Amino acid sequence: MDLCFLNPPVVSNIEVQRNRAETALQILRSRADLDSGRENRWQVWIDMHRSMYENFSVESLLEFQSHPALGPQITGGSGKHFLTLIAQDFGHRALASLLKNHVETLCGKPRDLVCEQGAYITITSMRHLYHIAQLRAHLGHVRARALPVVEIGGGFGNLARMCLQQGVCDRYYIVDHPVVNCIQYFYLTEFFPAQDIAIVDDRGAYLAGDKNAKVHLCSSFGYQWLADEFAPDPYALVSTLALTEITGPGQKQYLDFFKPAFLYIYGQFDNIAVGPGGKSGADMQFSNKALVCRLAQEHHTLMYKFHGYHFEYIGRKF
Numbered sequence: 001m002d003l004c005f006l007n008p009p010v011v012s013n014i015e016v017q018r019n020r021a022e023t024a025l026q027i028l029r030s031r032a033d034l035d036s037g038r039e040n041r042w043q044v045w046i047d048m049h050r051s052m053y054e055n056f057s058v059e060s061l062l063e064f065q066s067h068p069a070l071g072p073q074i075t076g077g078s079g080k081h082f083l084t085l086i087a088q089d090f091g092h093r094a095l096a097s098l099l100k101n102h103v104e105t106l107c108g109k110p111r112d113l114v115c116e117q118g119a120y121i122t123i124t125s126m127r128h129l130y131h132i133a134q135l136r137a138h139l140g141h142v143r144a145r146a147l148p149v150v151e152i153g154g155g156f157g158n159l160a161r162m163c164l165q166q167g168v169c170d171r172y173y174i175v176d177h178p179v180v181n182c183i184q185y186f187y188l189t190e191f192f193p194a195q196d197i198a199i200v201d202d203r204g205a206y207l208a209g210d211k212n213a214k215v216h217l218c219s220s221f222g223y224q225w226l227a228d229e230f231a232p233d234p235y236a237l238v239s240t241l242a243l244t245e246i247t248g249p250g251q252k253q254y255l256d257f258f259k260p261a262f263l264y265i266y267g268q269f270d271n272i273a274v275g276p277g278g279k280s281g282a283d284m285q286f287s288n289k290a291l292v293c294r295l296a297q298e299h300h301t302l303m304y305k306f307h308g309y310h311f312e313y314i315g316r317k318f
Helices: 014-030 043-054 058-062 080-090 092-100 123-139 158-165 178-188 226-230 248-257 289-298
Strands: 113-116 119-122 149-152 172-176 197-200 206-208 215-219 236-240 262-268 270-272 285-287 300-306 310-316
Touching (some): 014 058, 014 178, 043 178, 080 123, 092 119, 119 123, 123 158, 123 262, 123 300, 149 158, 158 172, 158 178, 172 178, 172 226, 178 215, 248 289, 262 270, 262 289, 289 300, 289 310
Parallel strands (some): 149 172, 172 215, 197 215, 236 262
Antiparallel strands (some): 113 119, 197 206, 270 285, 300 310
């Protein structure tokens, strides 16, 4: 008998979600590193992070993927286009395997859930699935064992949980704004025990979890403690969109500090954005040509692709 099985999206009951949201809100209110003066963001993101903080509550967190102040900057994308790219680069069998091994969630009340080839997946997760395919294809050539991954800008934590679930790595570090760290904490504790998710402030102090956690959510206002965390072990550095949405001085801060064995960057080549209220400004656009050139100068290039607006760079150190 031929049967077709659908794996439904997962979500914990509302009271469990509410308790996690309350914990995340308490952690956010306790933070002293929300604006520590060590600024490396684009003005567009300063405004959006401020709006996210002002609208952060238990109720907004329960629906963060569809909330107008929390969702737009950390969800979305061109969706099925990325599934087409997976099929082109790795074949339809690889795409089918990735979809079958993907588990989707209703946590945060996503608006973009669809069923694709018998698998439930959000439009947002389609892009992350493409990044998973590239990481799996290249990362194994650098080290036989899994490398810990550092991600600059982690969205709501979706790429992190997919990397861990699909065996890309066994430890994950996200460097992001404190308010986004707390969204990531709420989301990731849907999939992993709370003791596996740590939040670390700009001084390296643990606000949740401890050094044994699988995931460390780190403040973008202070991450220098990570130097001791990795030395002398190799690690991978990943950024999808975030690094290319930071102007040159901020990019330099990160690239001067992090010295990974493997690097994967995806983002805009020429960055043009519209600020809050649809208003543009003089500081609303810049080119990432210098960034791409620096990546190629400092790494052994494994792959470079230009997709017409976005680009991908994969490199390694020997």
